[in-house]
Amino acid sequence: MEEEVPGPPPVTQLLAGLARLGQAVRMEAWRNAGPHNLSPLQADIVTLLAAERAPLRQGDIVAALASTPPTVSDAVKVLRKKELLDAVRDPGDARVVLLTLSPAGAEEAARLDVVSENLGGAVAALSPDDFAAMMRGTVTLMRELQDRKAIPVSQMCVTCRFFVPDAHPAETGRPHHCNFVDAPFGDTELRVTCPDHETVTG
Template structure:
């Protein structure tokens, strides 16, 4: 029989349940920080996330369909958010020359300004992480990457641009290697979001 991680008797006996609850607390911190940033700009949290994503990712990824998969939302929900951003003149559309119905979304100068500032909303979480020893950071990163990878395989998380899901990546006897960079990768060099990620066919 499955037991809830929020059951204190169970939680205090098993480390896995403590980790789940700890991750939930951190998730709550992200929501609070993102909500504060969105209120400051009179936008919704997802609208802020869209601006930040567009700011740091290539044009082909900045389409409604890709954004819907990225944020695990429907195309209709993303389209509604994009309409608001268009109305506020924070983004504009670039039509696809090969498909008149398809378009990419780009930031306007004002959108760029908001996205740049908003992208720093995680600084309150980064500060305590900076105080950890390098070994602690490495162990934490390794555990989180494996957790994300397993959640991706089980369908809980959709799009991932991490090394473990990339066609260029290979692992042999615990050694990480990137065929694109032609080099071994240290644990700390494993990427969570790689601009050169190639989906495994």
């Protein structure tokens, strides 16, 4: 009988590792507060609005960031005070406010889009195979958690009608196909969020 390795089981170890990585990303967000001294949530809202091609309701932001209405409302008020957000009434419903980035907000979004040296350097240390494996694993976990309604739905390749998995020989290194751009791509190029995403129906 093989002797068991001491310590918590593998699943617990993996989840602990993911938690540590999450902490590292959040700590970098605090360090990257920038000239507007943004909290991580405020930065997330700016980044989310930058990725969208249409104005969002506050409720859309709550759902996308898995936050609460009061928390998002407070963050939006601060961002508007900092003149990073513009708000207009929905032409279809005057009771609803639509949020977009102001020019200053767009500048801040561009600054936030630059990957930190710490996180970028850590990811760069991965071999191409390890990077691809992490992307596959991340997408698989996210999809499973979405199916369990444990996290908000993300605009991933694997839930997009334009995604065709394993459409090309594996040995090419780019086995998947995106019908939106009509091009093959590999696991390293899998998207967990994409502005061109259209959910599979039926």
